[in-house]
Amino acid sequence: MQFIKYLFASTLLLLLALTATHAQPSANDRPWRAQWIMANQNQNATSTWQCFRKDVKLTAKPAQATARIAADTKYWLWVNGTLVVFEGGLKRGPTPQDTYYDEVDLAPYLQAGDNTLAVLTWYFGKEGFSHKSSGSAGFLFECLTPELPILSDRRWKARVHPAYELAPSPLPNFRLAESHLRFDARQDLGTWQVPGAPTPGFGAAQELGRPPTAPWNRLVRRPMPFWKDSGLKEYVSTRRVPGPTADTLVCDLPANIHITPYLDVEAPGGVLVTLLTDNYLGGGTVNLRAEYVTRAGRQQYESYGWLNGHKVLYVVPKNVTVHGVKYRETGYDTDFAGSFTSSDPFLNKLWEKSRRTLYVTMRDTYMDCPDRERAQWWGDEVNESGEAFYALCPKSHALHKKGMYELIGWQRADSSLFSPIPAGNWSKELPGQMLSSVGYYGFWNYYLHTGDRQPMADLYEGVKKYLHLWPANADGTVAFRQGDWTWGDWGENIDRRVLFNTLYQLALKGARNMALLLDKSADADAYQKRMAEIKQAFNKQYWNGTAYRHPDYKGETDDRCQALAVVAGLADEDKYPALFKVLQQEEHASPYMEKYVLEALFLMRQETYALQRMQKRFGYMVNHPDYTTLFEGWGIGAEGYGGGTVNHAWSGGGLTILSQYLCGIAPLEPGYGTFQVMPQPGPVARASQTVASVKGTIKSTFVNQARKFTLDVEVPTGTTALVGIPDHGFSEIRLNKKVVWRQGKYLKRTSVPAAASAAQHHVAFEVPGGNWTFEASK
Incomplete structure (x- = not known):
């Protein structure tokens, strides 16, 4: 000792x-023939490991053998001695009651004649911020092949693995559903997974019932890939x-x-x-x-x-x-398919550290951090999923989709939402995070980047119910909802009543877009009317001539609120000079909310200062030589928030800003059928961005010189790009070496110029799929 x-x-x-x-759309309703099983000596103790084994004889090698497998909580599968699945299963659950299952094709590992299936399971057996415990260990296996059905039942051999034990104190913090692992090799079972190996202490498995049965209830097919290994x-x-x-x-x-x-x-x-x-x-x-x-x-x-x-x-x-x-x-099985590089080493490092932090916060769910909590806080997820669209390949989209279904699947009877979910020891609503999750940058941003309509149809009513919980004040602003934890951000000087109004406006914008998509015109009209009312009331009640402030708020002016007023469209352009002055003076936002400050600066065409502020605020963590990831707060430990982890992807919003605004790539219609390339270079001499969109690779590369601006664009086949040259006093623009614009006029042989409001600071052109080079000169 x-x-x-x-x-x-x-x-x-x-x-x-x-x-x-709501239930996942990937639920498989084919009746199950297999039984949930466990070892007879199992007492459902915390962190119990079980061994299961089945020897089968097949008349022929099957062409396909899709197994449906569920475990509470994780499993490792060997077929004929080969490790086929490393850490299968997902933490519970798609709803507070239900459970995920996996599908695995075992045909490549099976053979004619004798075959051995061996499975090791890990039952967490305790609650966490990312897991709802069922209260019972269990394993389920079903593989239906013409040669032979293989079903989990009492004919499987099973036992508790005696070498796995609970480690002594200090125990992991209460947020984690996982336990420390202690393995006493003196109690090891040897090569029990290998065909022909002895199986000491194994006995007939205990049958627990055929799905759907409590406590695992309805089974939902795993909606995301197995891990990259x-x-x-x-x-x-x-x-x-x-x-x-x-x-x-x-x-x-x-x-x-x-x-x-x-x-x-x-x-x-x-x-x-x-x-x-x-x-x-x-x-x-x-x-x-x-x-x-x-x-x-x-x-x-x-x-x-x-x-x-x-x-x-x-x-x-x-x-x-x-x-x-x-x-x-x-x-998580996704590729680092997006890329960014520029003439500024700091921006390059920020983008790369943001992506690394993003990836380390992806697994069963998006996480706030992979060490302290492993929890799907939705404020974090909004930032993370936005980064993934630019940094990763489309396989990453499934994690955002899974999270959306879980959020609504856990909606409470009173219509309120909470996160993190799935969770067994947390149930508090953070109103600001919930508004962000169902809003324009949460649910709608998924549709905008993927074109996947089904989640919008499945989840809309849950979003609508939640928004109805937010009544109006007599003056037309949004009534303050305290929720269970009135958290708006880490840090000081949070003008929460103003902040929640801006977030509610963005939530209404997302819901209006969903209603229009789903042909719910009455709902869309109601959302639009309410947005107009809020905008009028917001400016009447909160604008004091120099900034937005609630009359009862006594702190320093909140930079978050000014920024979100711009991002939400509540502030018109005549207020931009005053708001810009505030954002030059106030620095209260955490790295989570700083994303919106930077976005507001780009929207106000203050990209030069945005990049200066980005470097000033993120400089310490980006330049820190000991870490490849970004911090939860502006510093480490006591200088951080909530204990201050060194791997919080909510700090990676700068990645999105550099990709979407500096390089200018963003979808204009859902699924990138039409998208824009509208760079805002500021002082950056050159930058390049690659996006692995659902329509194919998009690439934008600009060179920004005093008297010349060059923009190379790669547009996927079958799509249309609205490409903009920054309106910096150029006299002539060439497209693939042909003059298409001169002295403020489009020439007749050019493609049809766009007149969209998004192009008001650019000279814009619509181009189809292909490679295009624009050269603008003074």
């Missing part, structure tokens, strides 16, 4: 030193930090990533090796670690519970010989 105390004291000191530096890899570098009784191997990862640590050691029996990352204390709380108790001899072990960080630490007692350490990276 004394050694354990020393171990944690020394490890924590080392860590501190290091850190200083790197296989076991070598660390970038490893160094040994000596200690009195144990040394610590500090292993560098290529970036902040999700990993499962592996070791190859030789040791006497009963020696404790501890595995953790530099994020063990992320956000100022105890997060997750793993422990391994050796058996005598040489042995290998991989801890299956994923961790994240920049470094992995192995605390190894002196009497253990280390032959090797490795890691496996897993994560």
Whole structure:
């Protein structure tokens, strides 16, 4: 016990030193024939691991063998000794009652004759901010092939895995549904997954009922890909930090990533090796670690519970010989298909760190952070999903879609919404975040970038019900709803009543667009009328001649409110000079809300100052040499918010701003059938952006010189781009070396020029699919 105390004291000191530096549309209604099963000796204890095994004989190798698999909570599947699924299953649930299941084609792994299926399951058995516990472990397997149906039932062999134990205190913080993993190799079952291997202690499985049955109820097909899996890899570098009784191997990862640590050691029996990352204390709380108790001899072990960080630490007692350490990276299966580069190294680094932070906050859901909470806070998700459209490939869209269905699937009887969901130990509504989630930058932004109409149809009524909870004051503004936690942002000087009005206006804008899409004209008219009323009342009640302020608000002028008034269309252009002055003076927004400040500055055509402010406010975290990700607050630890993690993708809104405004790429109709390329270069000499849209690759590259502006655009086949040259006093524009505009006039041989309001600061042209070069000169 004394050694354990020393171990944690020394490890924590080392860590501190290091850190200083509705139902889903994919539901399958085909009746299930299989039974939920579990091992007979299982008592549904927290963090229970179970082994299941089935030997089957097939008359022929099947051409296709789609298995439907569900587990409470996670599973690993071997077929004939080959690991086929690494961490299957998703945290519960699509609704507070229901459960996800996976589909896997096993045909490539099956053979004519004898086959062995082996499954290891991990039952979390406790609540968290990202998981609703059912109260019972369980496993379900159904594979219907002409050769032989394979169904989970009492004929499967099962047992609780005796080597997995709960690790002692300090326990992980209450937000996490996962437990520390402790594996005592002296109790290991050996190669029980391999065909022909002995299965000591296995007995007939216990049947728990055929779906849909409580506590898992209706099963919903997994709406997103399985994890990308790197296989076991070598660390970038490893160094040994000596200690009195144990040394610590500090292993560098290529970036902040999700990993499962592996070791190859030789040791006497009963020696404790501890595995953790530099994020063990992320956000100022105890997060997750793993422990391994050796058996005598040489042995290998991989801890299956994923961790994240920049470094992995192995605390190894002196009497253990280390032959090797490795890691496996897993994560959401999407490609880094978007890209950005410019003449400004800071902007390049901000964009890359934003994408890295985005990716490390994606897994079962979008997360606020991968260490302290792993929770689907929807304020974070709005920023994250917006970044994903520019940074990642379309496979990423499924995570946003899943989150939308979950948000409405968890809607309460009184029509209120809350997040994070799914959750077992949280149920508080944050009104501002909920307005953001269902609004223009939440649900509607998904449709705008994907063209996927079905979620709008399925979820609209839930959005409508929530918006009806927000009545009007007698003066026409939005009545203040306190909710369960009246959170508007981290930080100081939050003028919440004004802030909620701006967010409600954006929510109405999204709902109006949904109603128009769904031919609900009466609803659309009502939303439009209410938006007009709010705009008039907002300016009458809150505009004091120099800024927007609630009459009862006593703090410093809130930069968030000024920015969102612009973004929501509540502030007309005649107020822009005064609002710009405020945004030059006030800096209260957290990195989450700073995205809207930067967007407002671009909308007001103040891109030069926007880029200056971006560098000033994000400079510390972007330039920090020890982290590849962005922080929750403007600093680390005490300088951060809510404990201050170093991997919060809500801070990545600058990525969206650089892609959408600096390089100017944005959809004009849902699904990018028509899109714009309207760069606002400011002082940037050159920049290039690639977007992997649902219609194909879009690329914009500009070179910005004193007397010349060049813009190269790649437009996917079958789409139309509205391309704009910044109206900076040019006298002539050439398109693919032919003059198409001169002295303020379009020449007859040019394509039809656009007259859209979005082009009022650009000379705009409509072009079809192809590669286009615009050259503007003075």
